[in-house]
Amino acid sequence: MIKEFRLPDLGEGLTESEILSWKIAVGDTVELNQVIAEVETAKAVVELPSPFAGKVAALHEQPGAVVEVGKPIVSFEVSDDAPAATAAEAPLPPASEPAPPPASEPAPPPAAELTAASLTARTEATEPTSGSPGEAKPAVRREPNLVGYGAFVEETGRPVRRARRLMETSTATLPAQPSTRPRSTPPVRKLARDLGVDLASVPGTGPQGLITREDVQGYVGKDVGGATEGETGVGQPLVPDGAAARERTVEREQRVPIKGVRKHTAAAMVASAFTAPHVTEFLTIDVTAAMDLLDRLKASRLFAGHKLTPLTLVAKALLVALRRNPTLNSRWDEENQEIVQFNYVNLGIAAATPRGLTVPNIKDADAMPLLELSEALSTLTEAARAGKSTPSDLSGGTISITNIGVFGIDAGTPILNPGEAAILAMGAVRKAPWEFNGGVALRQVMTLSLSFDHRLVDGEQGSRFLADVGSIMSDPAMVLTMV
């Protein structure tokens, strides 16, 4: 039986640790509590004792890797009938039979009036077994973070606090990074996490710059719009680390075998790009009204607790427009020399996951009211990011959306998900000077890019479809004219 050891939270509330070294190799037989790795957290360097006795089946991370808490780091082949606890080996001279502890004799009354009370060892007869690890001294040897601050040490000699490495290297060279985390409260942090918002980029309006719930919601709703919603992005903040990069001593080139999701993605893209003649069209629109609608919906009772983002609206607009332009929801069946017209919509959402690009789809998205659609989007993207998309999630799509706005991008020429006739890329929602009521005003603007398979879709149909999506996004009330 294979058992995984997942990286635990080694401090109080840590989210990741760096594997410094492995003390074991694949194939090694390890005992319970045998030291298997040295790991550095933000607080300390610690040794990891094995939670199982068995054989090392796989090491999932390389030394130097920074691993999130909860990710598997080692797999063990554990014999089925041996629970971890019993497989232990005694730390000191192995115990044979547990003779009854000699201590259990009743104590003679002590001198004076004193307590005969507890002068016997706390020995309940427990069954004999060997336990586990031995001198696992938690002693460690590096000095990352200090718990507490400490006082200045008198010049009495020995314990002299060492200078912090970070300080020495960083002061001059490293570009400014927020050194303290933004001030906020736990519920607001959670909200930000749920919304995929990096608090460091949210200006706080509370006392002393405290970031409030409204600040976060406002940030999501208005300031960056599409770029904050993380529907498809993993949202890695780009840390400027020029100095760190210079220090790095990596090889100048690296060769990585083509496999897994990367290989699959490549095959699909090549197949798609060289079988379906792509046409891409662009449309830039004023989405201020749609963003206002989004705010109103978010504030409404109906959507309380639900995640609504620009993507939700674009998805809905696409589904409405598709009803008037069904050829965009079809497939070229080369083998049978047939065009398959779908009377349902399985809406794919391109998701950048830790494992690579995947396009899970929402089944029968066209039948969903907005609320249900928003739920489905959340569920889908969460599963994708957690790497839990099912094979069924990943197959059977009929049309796709890719949200490049989360990366701050406006437009592109998306490549079709193989077998589909169209893919819509939504750009970032930006504030820009725009024509409004005959003058120039600061409006919220977004660019839509639509690629379609020219075998199936003519320029006219593609254009009408894109115009419909654009007209809903620039004036949501236009839906009334389409349904």
Place this chain on the structure above:
Amino acid sequence: MLEGAINVLTDEVGPGANSPGGQGNGTTNPLRTGGNLVQLISPAGERINHPEFDVWIKDVSDYQLLSLYEDMVVIRRIDTEATALQRQGELALWPPLLGQEASQIGSVRAIRSDDFIFPSYRESGVAYCRGAELGEIIRPWRGNALYGWDPHRINMATPQIVIGSQTLHATGYAMGIQNDGADIVAFSYLGDGATSEGDVNEAMVFAASYQVPLVFFCQNNHWAISEPVRLQSRVQLADRATGFGIPSMRVDGNDVLAVMAASRIGLDRARKGGGPTFIEAVTYRMGPHTTADDPTRYRDANELEDWAAKDPIVRLKSLLSVKGLLGEEAQASVQAKADSVARELRDACATMPDPAPLDVFNHVYSTPHSWIDHQKDHYSRYLASFGGSSQEGAL
């Protein structure tokens, strides 16, 4: 600094010092300097005779000496296993007791079962000897409950995380004992850092004023997280107590017999109406403050080595060996006990059920309480609003 340091207990308060209107007590506990430390077993494992302390441990038979050793080995093993469990993600946190075995065992084994103990958070060895189940000891550290055991079952309060607060609880309890006219004693553990806390100072004021039956047992393990004791106190900790008019002793905390003798003296004074006693057990925290701490960041490795040479278990082992009490069979037996306890601990951890969301309300008050019921009702309806799927509910 421990070598040959034998000193006489000089803490008896002179008559009149505590009498109503009594003024100065400057003659009590004459200022100690240097190695004024009571020691009955040397670091090399030799039994050192002491004219005043010996009488308090003369009843300790060979077998009992061996049983003290066994308990110390077992609690060190509990500590090792719990530390491993934390590294394996089974416990959220663990405060190691490594190096403090003699202080914990020597004291708890002197306390009568009807006396009441108020521990800090590091007294897992005390709890074990007091009869706490292994699962109960680790339960709060796994985050499964806010408490460990039923305090009334083993006459020991649950671990106190707030530094030094337990000394106030102990003082109040001791005042209650006084009111009841009972012959039991409150016994409060604290650490060196706690002596700098307001709570502890207030506790000593009240304990001295009311002359309550209480023993302050301070394990001076030299480090309050990263703060060395020498920076916290310009005087020895035992001398802080005398400022309150509380007689104090300073004993080698790695010497189980010295600790036991001192504890018995303190308990005896309290039981006989002599008021509070302060014991400074000079020991050393050989591990980190908790599993989330890295002592190498602030502590010199040489210091650890120095203290390893004074290891409480090694010391007692030498004494037992010289006495011919620790043959192979006895060693194997102690080892087997430690192994079985470690296994039991791991099993208890693995089989511990997770708490239900509403459990948090269950032990706020010992009797029904309308406001808690109100909150519980609200929270249960809130949980129900998730439609039955199990939700954490917080935030």
